Amino acid sequence: xxxxxxxxxxxxxxxxxxxxxxxxxxxxxxxxxxxxxxxxxxxxxxxxxxxxxxxxxxxxxxxxxxxxxxxxxxxxxxxxxxxxxxxxxxxxxxxxxxxxxxxxxxxxxxxxxxxxxxxxxxxxxxxxxxxxxxxxxxxxxxxxxxxxxxxxxxxxxxxxxxxxxxxxxxxxxxxxxxxxxxxxxxxxxxxxxxxxxxxxxxxxxxxxxxxxxxxxxxxxxxxxxxxxxxxxxxxxxxxxxxxxxxxxxxxxxxxxx
Amino acid sequence: xxxxxxxxxxxxxxxxxxxxxxxxxxxxxxxxxxxxxxxxxxxxxxxxxxxxxxxxxxxxxxxxxxxxxxxxxxxxxxxxxxxxxxxxxxxxxxxxxxxxxxxxxxxxxxxxxxxxxxxxxxxxxxxxxxxxxxxxxxxxxxxxxxxxxxxxxxxxxxxxxxxxxxxxxxxxxxxxxxxxxxxxxxxxxxxxxxxxxxxxxxxxxxxxxxxxxxxxxxxxxxxxxxxxxxxxxxxxxxxxxxxxxxxxxxxxxxxxxxxxxxxxxxxxxxxxxxxxxxxxxxxxxxxxxxxxxxxxxxxxxxxxxxxxxxxxxxxxxxxxxxx
Numbered sequence: 001x002x003x004x005x006x007x008x009x010x011x012x013x014x015x016x017x018x019x020x021x022x023x024x025x026x027x028x029x030x031x032x033x034x035x036x037x038x039x040x041x042x043x044x045x046x047x048x049x050x051x052x053x054x055x056x057x058x059x060x061x062x063x064x065x066x067x068x069x070x071x072x073x074x075x076x077x078x079x080x081x082x083x084x085x086x087x088x089x090x091x092x093x094x095x096x097x098x099x100x101x102x103x104x105x106x107x108x109x110x111x112x113x114x115x116x117x118x119x120x121x122x123x124x125x126x127x128x129x130x131x132x133x134x135x136x137x138x139x140x141x142x143x144x145x146x147x148x149x150x151x152x153x154x155x156x157x158x159x160x161x162x163x164x165x166x167x168x169x170x171x172x173x174x175x176x177x178x179x180x181x182x183x184x185x186x187x188x189x190x191x192x193x194x195x196x197x198x199x200x201x202x203x204x205x206x207x208x209x210x211x212x213x214x215x216x217x218x219x220x221x222x223x224x225x226x227x228x229x230x231x232x233x234x235x236x237x238x239x240x241x242x243x244x245x246x247x248x249x250x251x252x253x254x255x256x257x
Numbered sequence: 258x259x260x261x262x263x264x265x266x267x268x269x270x271x272x273x274x275x276x277x278x279x280x281x282x283x284x285x286x287x288x289x290x291x292x293x294x295x296x297x298x299x300x301x302x303x304x305x306x307x308x309x310x311x312x313x314x315x316x317x318x319x320x321x322x323x324x325x326x327x328x329x330x331x332x333x334x335x336x337x338x339x340x341x342x343x344x345x346x347x348x349x350x351x352x353x354x355x356x357x358x359x360x361x362x363x364x365x366x367x368x369x370x371x372x373x374x375x376x377x378x379x380x381x382x383x384x385x386x387x388x389x390x391x392x393x394x395x396x397x398x399x400x401x402x403x404x405x406x407x408x409x410x411x412x413x414x415x416x417x418x419x420x421x422x423x424x425x426x427x428x429x430x431x432x433x434x435x436x437x438x439x440x441x442x443x444x445x446x447x448x449x450x451x452x453x454x455x456x457x458x459x460x461x462x463x464x465x466x467x468x469x470x471x472x473x474x475x476x477x478x479x480x481x482x483x484x485x486x487x488x489x490x491x492x493x494x495x496x497x498x499x500x501x502x503x504x505x506x507x508x509x510x511x512x513x514x515x516x517x518x519x520x521x522x523x524x525x526x527x528x529x530x531x532x533x534x535x536x537x538x539x540x541x542x543x544x545x546x547x548x549x550x551x552x553x554x555x556x557x558x559x560x561x562x563x564x565x566x567x568x569x570x571x572x573x574x575x576x577x578x579x580x
Binding site for chain 1: 306307308309332333352353354355356358359360363364367368371372374378380381382383384385387388390391402403404405406407408409410411412413420428429430431458459460461462463464465514516517520521523574577
């Protein structure tokens with residue numbers, strides 16, 4: 001094993017790997033938690049002209065280290081922003097088509113990238129009522145998506161109990177057929193792998209494994225027969241620079257514990 | 258009685274607006290007097306979002322007055338939603354997201370009430386909530402959207418929406434029914450006695466809910482003179498003629514935040530989460546007794562939080578204006 005590899009938590013790994021997917025100049029609609037941390041990290045490292053949008057009605061904030069907002073609707077979200085506007089209007093920017101990437105976490109995801117944050121069990125008689133969509137449904141209906149989440153069998157399921165935020169629905173052209181003519185899943189980032197979607201079947205396919213992770217490990221933690229890309233790569237581990245900035249942003253480990 | 262969530266016939270909407278006193282008149286009253294404007298069974302739209310600019314003092318007054326069968330709608334619900342359910346004031350919530358806040362996990366109070374079937378939680382996408390209020394504000398019966406299609410969220414609200422092929426483009430659209438709340442309750446930083454309201458920072462859906470509603474109750478951190486409003490009319494977000502009541506309530510969102518004035522009272526929010534997580538039923542009952550039923554005035558309520566917490570929240574709140 002490498003000895004100079006900086007140890008990091010699963011959440012830190014998620015934030016770093018997701019941040020790398022973001023490009024300078026992009027407009028990114030971000031949720032709280034890992035997405036917020038990852039876009040801020042990208043902004044500090046390689047994408048200084050990346051613009052963050054928050055659902056609370058914020059365009060282009062610059063989040064202060066150690067003062068991460070607990071939701072996208074608080075004054076902390078507006079720090080050094082270019083503009084604040086009503087919630088409905090910031091969400092309408094998605095419909096108008098100004099957003100490059102929608103970025104959020106997920107409680108449960110299936111092979112087509114459909115996300116569930118509403119119900120565990122039968123929606124009419126749920127075992128667990130989860131908080132629901134928020135802007136998740138709008139973002140995933142109208143933008144290309146990055147989802148960051150822990151890779152666990154109970155989260156990666158063959159079929160979600162409920163489609164809160166649409167991915168590629170039942171695959172193939174089903175998303176477009178349903179009327180969702182734009183957007184769709186781009187990447188899923190987990191603590192084990194980087195995952196894309198097949199351009200025809202629209203099923204998940206692993207593009208890269210994180211250093212030290214095996215195919216078996218990924219399969220053991222997935223509730224369906226996940227495919228692997230022919231050119232399966234290995235991601236470079238988080239650098240000490242990436243981790244240093246990340247830890248400066250979230251010194252209390254609000255999101256990265 | 259008609260369903261307050263149904264699209265209101267246009268002539269009824271117009272007649273209700275015509276019947277309102279729209280003169281430039283003073284509307285300052287007490288929390289109790291303003292709360293009495295809300296009737297049992299009303300659809301009440303709550304201003305702010307999650308733990309920001311929540312009209313907590315008005316919710317405190319409604320809970321204390323024992324209002325019943327309210328339909329509560331909001332862009333996103335936080336622990337005020339818990340309290341409306343736990344107090345029996347509402348058992349029907351219309352929103353896009355309902356929990357105390359991401360950092361506190363899934364609300365056990367919401368779960369208790371919704372999973373047992375005691376309460377109904379209608380889930381719409383966040384933009385759909387906004388467009389429904391906006392349609393209401395615009396005086397039109399619906400708003401088309403490209404969201405919610407193909408999803409479970411769209412499926413579960415299907416009985417209340419329509420799908421349409423656009424006659425211009427052939428695009429597939431969902432039609433969202435307008436919301437015209439019976440009452441909007443909104444907390445602002447400044448308002449004059451007539452109800453001209455200035456909102457600093459994030460506006461959330463407040464302007465639309467004010468324009469859509471049949472009655473508007475404003476609570477305000479500061480009651481200011483109309484002359485002061487007239488110096489900066491560009492900062493006025495809600496016009497007086499939509500407003501029926503103005504109540505001056507300092508720290509009217511506590512323990513939630515009010516932009517530029519105070520941030521959330523995080524320790525108190527943690528304590529609440531701990532209390533209701535241990536026992537959602539008894540924990541919420543104890544909280545309601547301590548903070549709502551056993552406090553005779555809003556000042557008594559604030560004293561429960563203590564001066565140290567208030568100073569800390571204000572210091573953090575005002576810091577948004579620091580360079």
